[in-house]
Amino acid sequence: MKKLSATNGLYQRFGLARIIQAAAFGTSLTLLPLSQAMAQSLPSDMAIPGSSNLQETVQQAITQNPEVNAAFRAFSAAGYDRDEAWGGYLPSVDASAGVGRESVEGDGRGSYSTDYVQLELTQMVYDGFATAGRVEQLDRAELVRYYELLGASENVALEATRAYADVLRYRELVRLAQDNYRQHMRVYDQIEERALSGAGRGVDLEQITGRVALAESNLLTEASNLHDVSARYNRIVGDLPVENLDPTPELSGELPSSVQEAVNLAFEGNPDFHAAIEDIAASRAERDITEAGFHPRLDIVGRTGSNNDDSSAIGRRDQSSIELVASMNLYRGGSDLASFRAASERIEEAVENRELACRNVRQTTQIAYGDTQRLREQMRYLNQHRQSIDRVRGAYQQQFDIGERTLLDVLDSENEFFEASRAYVNAQYDVAIADAETLASMGHLMRTLDVSRADMPSLSDLGSDGVQIDGEAICPTQAPANYTLEDLVGSTGNGTSPYVSTTHAFDGDRAIDSLSVADVSDKSSMLPSSFTDEIINATPAKAGSFLQVAALSNQSSAVELQKELEGQLNMPTRIVNGGGFYRVQVSTPADAESGFRRQLSDMGYDEAFPVSS
Template sequence: MKKISCTNGLYQRFGLSRIIQAAAFGTSLTLLPLSQAMAQSLPSDMAIPGSANLQETVQQAITQNPEVNAAFRAFNAAGYDRDEAWGGYLPSVDATAGVGRESVEGDGRGSYDTDYMQLELTQMVYDGFATAGRVEQLDRAELVRYYELLGASETVALEATRAYADVLRYRELVRLAQDNYRQHMRVYDQIEERALSGAGRGVDLEQITGRVALAESNLLTEASNLHDVSARYNRIVGDLPVENLAPTPELSGELPSSVQEAVNLAFEGNPDFHAAIEDIAASRAEKDIAEAGFHPRVDIVGRTGNNNDDSSAIGRRDQSSIELVASMNLYRGGSDLASFRAASERIEEAVENRELACRNVRQTTQIAYGDTQRLREQMRYLNQHRQSIDRVRGAYQQQFDIGERTLLDVLDSENEFFEASRAYVNAQYDVAIADAETLASMGHLMRTLDVSRADMPSLSDLDSDGVEIDAEAICPTQAPANYTLEDLVGSTDNGTSSDVSIARSFDEKSAVDTLSVTDASDTTTKLPSAFTDEAVNATPTNASSFLQVAALTNQDSAVALQEELANQLNTPTRVVNSGGFYRVQVGTTADAEPGFRRQLSDMGYDEAFPVSS
C-alpha cells in the first residue's frame, strides 16, 4: 500500500505515526471519551496529566501572564508618581554645611579657615497651579494605568479562552481526521480483497490508495494545527494544556438581548474606552501645568545656621531669617508658549484617541455580537448538512455494495462528510469564542467567569466613581443590521419533514468492533463476502423480503430510525451491522412492497432497495 511521503523528523515532531497507528489498528481508542482517547494518541509533549476547566485556566493566565503583570507594575508606578507630585504641596527642608580655607585679595592677611552650617525650609505658596495640575495629571494617569490593567486582564482572559477553545477544537478535529482515516482504511481493505479475489479493478485500488494518502495528509495537518494552538496556549497560560479539558461553558445566557444594548454596555464597561476618556482629563491637567509658566512663583523661605570666619573679629556668627520670596520668569526663549501649545495639541490628540477607541469598541462589539447570532443560525444548517451527508454516504455505500454506485461516489461522500463534520465542529467553537469576545468587549468576561487577581484594587480604593459617559453624545450606537437566512431568501415552507437525527452529536463514534450483538437466524443479507452481517436489533417477522432504507454509522441513531419506521409503517423492522454500517431495513412482501416504497418516498427515503430476508 502506498503511503504519504513524510520525513522521520515530522513524525517525531508530532508523533503522528502513533496517531495513524491508533486510528488504523487501535479500534478501542475510538470508544474512549475524547480526553482519554487524545491522552493515549497524542505525544506527551503536547499535553500534561491533569484536569482543568475554563475558569481555572483563565485564572492562571491573568495571574501569571507577563502582559498583565507588566500592566500591574505600570499601575503601581503611576501611584508612586502621583505621590511624588503630591509632595509639591509640602515644605522642602534642606541642610547644607561646608568647611574650607578662604583668602581675600588685597587685605594683607593671607588665607584663613572658614566653616558654616545652614538649615533652610521652603514652602510653596503659589506656583501658578503647577503642583495642582501635576497632581491632577498623575492622578488621572493612575486611573489610565488602572483601566489599561483591566483591559490587559480582559484581553488575556479572552486570549486564554480562545486558546482553550482552540485546543479542544483541534483535538476534536484530530479525532475526526483519525476517524476519516479509519473509514478510508476500511474501504481500502474491502477494495483490496476484491482486487485479490479478481472481482475488483486495479484502478479502484489505485484510487483508494490515493484517497488514503489524502486522509493521512489531512491527519498530519490537523495534528500540526493542534501543535500550534498548544504552543499558543502555553504562551498565554504558562503551561501546556492538560489532558482532560472540560467543555467550554455556555455563555450565551450572559449576552444582552440586542446589539444596541451590547454596544451601550460596552461603552459603560470597556476598560480601553474608559482609559481613553481618562487620558483626556490627564491631558487637560498637563495644559494647566504649562500655563503655570506664565505666572509668578511665591515661596516662604526660612533659614537658620552659623558661619565661622576666622578673618573677622566677630568670629562665629549665628544667623536666622524668614522671607516671602516672589519670582517670575520674564523671558525663556518662547519655551513656555511652545509648551502650552504642545499641551493643547495633546488634548486634541487624546480626544481623537477616544474617538478611535469608541469606534473600535463599537465595531468589535457589533461584529462579535453579530457572530453569536449568525453562527448559531449557521450551526442548524451545518448540522443538517452533516446529518444529510451522513445518510447519503450510507446510501452510497449500500448502493456500491450492489453495484449501483462507483467507488468514486463512495469516496466523495466520505470526503464530504469529513468536511461537513469539520465545518460543524469549527462553528461550535467559533460561537463559543464569539460569546467570549462579546463579553470581553463589554468588560464582562472575567466577571462572568468569576475570576480576578487577588491584588487588583477597586475604583473605590482609588477614590474614584469611574467615568461619566454620555454615549449618545460622544459615540452614537448606530449599527448595521444583521440578517437571518429568512431575511435574505424569504419565508419558505416546502412541506418537508424534519430531518432524522443520523448522528446526534459529533462526539458519537461508531463502535463497530466491540459492540455486543444478538444473533438472529433471519438476518443474512446477500452482500459481498467481505462483510459479516449481524442483527443488532430486530422485531419478530414473517416477512419474505426486506427493503433497506438507510445505512448509518451510529447504532443509537439507527435503532431510533428503526423504531420510528416501525411505528409509522406498522411493519417488522431490523438493524443489521454490516461492513461498518448499521443498515436499517423494513420487512415486506411482494404484494405490499410498492405501497411501502411510496410511503418511504413520502418520508424522504427514495433510495430504498430490496435485500433478501
C-alpha cells in the first residue's frame, strides 16, 4: 500500500501536469505539421497555397522589389539628364512680344502706345567645352546608374535566394524539433509507465520532465525563426512563401575552379565595382566643365521682329539682325578656381571609392568562395557525426531497455542527435547560400538562374562596350590560404571511419552533391499509440539467434545497411520496426555468434548485441 501511495503521488506531481502541458502544447503543434516532401500545411499567415521554385521567386523579386524599382527610376532619370545636356549643342529659339505705354519727359507729347514682337535664335559656337563636358559627365553618370541598377538586382536576387533557402532551412528545422519532441515524449511515456507501476524512480521522471520542457522550448524557438524568415521573404519577394517550395538548385557547377579565378571574374563582372570605375570618368568630365569658366564664349545670335513706336513719324518698323557675340568673365571672386579645385578633389574621392569597392569585392568573393569549399568538406564530417550518433542512440535505447544504460545516456544521445541533425541541415543550406554569394559577387547570379527584367537594356543599347580593366594593375588579388582538415592535422588525423567511407545510403555524399536536405528522420507526423515491434523486411533464417547491428531512424538507411550485411556476411537479415527505430538484425548460428561479432566489428559495427528471435 505504501508503494501504491508513492506511485499515486508521482502521478499527481508529474503525470497530470505533463498531460495538461502536452495537451496544450499539442494544440500549438497543430499549427506546424510539416511533411517530408516539404509540401507543408502551414498557418495562413506563414504560407500561401501553391508551388514555386527559386527561379520564379528571384524573378518576382527583381521585378517587384522597391529597391530595384527605385534604382531603375534613377537610371531612367539619368538618361533624361543626358538628353537635357545634349540640347546645349542645338540652337535656342525664343519668341517675345510686348505692349504698353511710354512717355518721354520734356517732349510735350505725354504718353503713347508701343508694342513689339521678336523672334531670337541663339547658337552656341564655343563655350570652353562646357557642353561637351556636361554631356560626357551625364553619359558616364547614366552608366553609373546602370551598373547600380545591375548591382541592386544582383543584391536582391541574392537576398531572395537567401530568404528562399532560409524558409526551407527552418521548415526542416521545425520538423527536426518536432521529431525531437516526439522522441522525448516517447521516452517520457516509458518512464512514466515505469514510475506508475512502481518499477521506476521519481528522479528519472523529474529528469525527463525537464528534457521534454527543453524540447518544447526548442520547437517554439524554431517555429519563431521560421516566422521571422517568412516575414523577411515577404519583404524581399513581395508575397508570403508558398507551401510547396522546390529544393534549392545545384549551383556548384557554375563556380570557378580557384579563388584566384573567382576574384578575377568578380573584377570583370561585379556591377558595383564597375559603377565605381565609371564614377571616376564622370568626375573627370565634371572637372572639364569647371575649366570652361576660364574660356570665352561665342554665340551666333539672329533676331527678327516688328516694333511699333508712336513717338516717331515712321510708326511700325520691321527689324532683322544676325551677329557673332563674344563674352568672357573677367572676375568672379575666385569662384571658377574654387570650382575647379573642388572637382579635382572629387576625382580623388572617386578613385578612393574605387579602391574601397575593389577591396570589398575581393573580400566578399574570397570569403564566399572559401565558404563553398570549407562547408562542403565540413558536411562530410557533420554527416559522419550525425550518422554515428544515430546508431549510438538506437543502441543506447536498446541497452536502456535491458538495464545496461541510464536514462541520462539515452537523453544525452537524443539531444546530441538533434543538435547533429541541426548542424548538418544548417551546413547544407549554408553551402547553397555560399554558392549564391560567390556567383552574386561575380555578377553571375541572375545569369545563372536565367532571370532578368524585361525593361533592362544592354550595354550595347547604351552605346557602351563595358568597363575594360586590368584587375591585377588596379586591384591585385591577395588571397589568404584556405585550409583543409588535412592541412591542419596532417598525418595525425585518423581520417574517415570505414562506416562513413562506404557508399551506402547514410554515407551522405549524394545528399552533399544534390544539396537537398537529407531525410534524417522518416517517422510519421504523430507518435504511434503503441510501440509493438514489426518485422518489415526479412530473409528466411535458420534456427538460432539474431545479432542487432544498428537501430536507425531512417527506413531507407536501414534497408541499405541490410543489403550491405547480406552481401558481406551472406547471412539472412531482418528489419524490426518499433519504438520509432528500424532495428537491423542479422541471423547467426548459436555456435558462431562470437565469430560474426568479430566480423561486424571489423566492418565498423562494434555495438552489435544478441536479441531473441
